[in-house]
Amino acid sequence: MSSNYPPGYDDPNKPLYPGGNYPPPPPYGFPSYGGPQPNAPYPSGPNANMYPGPGGYPSGPYPGQPHSSGPPPMPPMMPPVIPADALESGYADGFAASDGGWDTVSLRHAFIRKVYMILAAQLLFTTSIVAVFTFVDSVKIFVQENQALYWASYAVYFITHLVLVCCTGPRRKHPWNMILLFIFTLALSYMTGTISSFYSTKAVFLAMGITAVVCIAVTVFCFQTKVDFTKCQGLFCVLGIVMFVTGIITVIVLSFKYIYWLHMLYAAMGAIVFTMFLAYHTQLLIGNRKYSIGPDEYIFAALSIYVDVIQIFLFLLQIIGSSNR
Template sequence: MMMSKIDRPPPYEDALHHSKFENYPHQPQHGSPLPPPPSYSPSPGPPGYWAQEAVYPQAGMWATPMFSPAAMPNTIPTLSAGVPVSNPGDMEDFLSSQWESTSIRHAFIRKVYLILAAQLGVTFSVVAVFTFVEPVRQFVIRYPGIYWASFAVYFVVYCILICCKQPRRRFPWNCVLLGIFTVAMSYMAGTVSSYYETKAVFLAMGMTAVVCVAVTIFCFQTKVDFTSCGGFLCIAAVLLMIIGVVTAIVLSFQYVPWLHMLYAAIGAIVYTLFLIYNTQLLIGNRELAISPEEYIYGALSLYVDIVHIFLFILQVSGNVNE
């Protein structure tokens, strides 16, 4: 189709620089005329996003049999589910709070395990003195009152630690109580170890280390929540105390090795469950968790569990060697 000179559209440069072509007639359109393109209008959305009116036309604008306006989206999809586009700060605050809580929890775990490592270092050093230094070992065996006094000192210090809980601002006081309790429990563990052979003590130390490492790996990997089993653990602790009283009464009349070993094995299992429970409280991704400010309590709970596991395993290994 040929076009006359009058109907021919002007060159691009002339249309750009000369205003005489502003009223140039438009070519006739076949069919219904198309509406003008949507204009840009700023909205309160996040920087870098267009307004909703600029991205999606108004409903009914392109209503054709092949394109239904009802199928058109009404919002701009984002990477976060549940956070609206109009509030980008909510997503940033959510991510920052998650990052801060995770970093605080990791710092709390590192602090607890550093305190625990210092406590265990003191305890096993005292155990080594009572085991390898023969005059000390023979002195404890010759005077059993030292053995029973260690239990009394441990019980008194434990009650003082429970009843005299200080505010968090009294950090030095908490450290003093922690040190006194560590020395008392180390003294008790040392006197108990002096009644067993060196081979049994080494075997108990190795088995305790294996149990602690296995429990830690299990707690960090498993999806099972043991923090909801606090009632079951309380019942297990009460049963262990009752079994211990009955065993002590029976063994005072006649020593039965298999009964002593059975009680020690049950005690090791119960305190291993307590170690799992307290470790998951420490991790903090379960139903219950310890506050990051309670690092003294977290270290003490793990320390008591580990020392009791060592003592119960020591009784089992000592009876096996005998």
């Protein structure tokens, strides 16, 4: 005789849902709004990446990043160094003076044009690399899955930077200075493109636009203002060391546990500090301040401003990309 009462839980011969088209219970228990249960395996399938992984970062791609498998690498960091033999004293009222008629305005203008032509070529090359790494999915997947290439390019960037800053001969002798600068630009462009591939296209475009506005505004300000940033060499030396040490500490802390406010604080501080460095290096290039870059240092002048622009872009990308997640 059948019973209208539901079967007991200890009855192994009767189904839990008799006589109906009820779906079977999920294999790991009923879902909750907080994600999978603590002792249950993480789900697989199209919704597997909705839940955070054990490390604090999402276990799958970030929103708007369909191929990334983890957090983006931190931007490259080296303290901006001005070699003593690259600077010379200038007049407060005119262009930098030196032997051989370097105090003439036409020579200084020619030097500025040469530096900005090299800088434009560097930025155009880097923008092209970032565009390829952002829009071409196959390239994006490759660079995200092979981050050993990122660290190899970091080593090339570090070594060529040291050579160009510390060695007067390679920095001034043509064509070795151009070859080293090209290798340096290639390495930093690859690193910038790799970091950009972890962020959405919208974040990359916004960071590029804001960086362009900031750099143009700083350049115009430096050409017009009477404030002399070159007098504050000690301050900028301290800022460079502080950013370098802070960057190392931040990378170590975030590698163990991701702290959102620490990441954003470091990115905001980096964007502000390198904007100040851009103003400082631009005034060294202009030459109508207490100190200026010498006429043979066009490679170093282009390298300094190029690094400032790229660092501003990367720090802004971290802030904008994080806010869009």
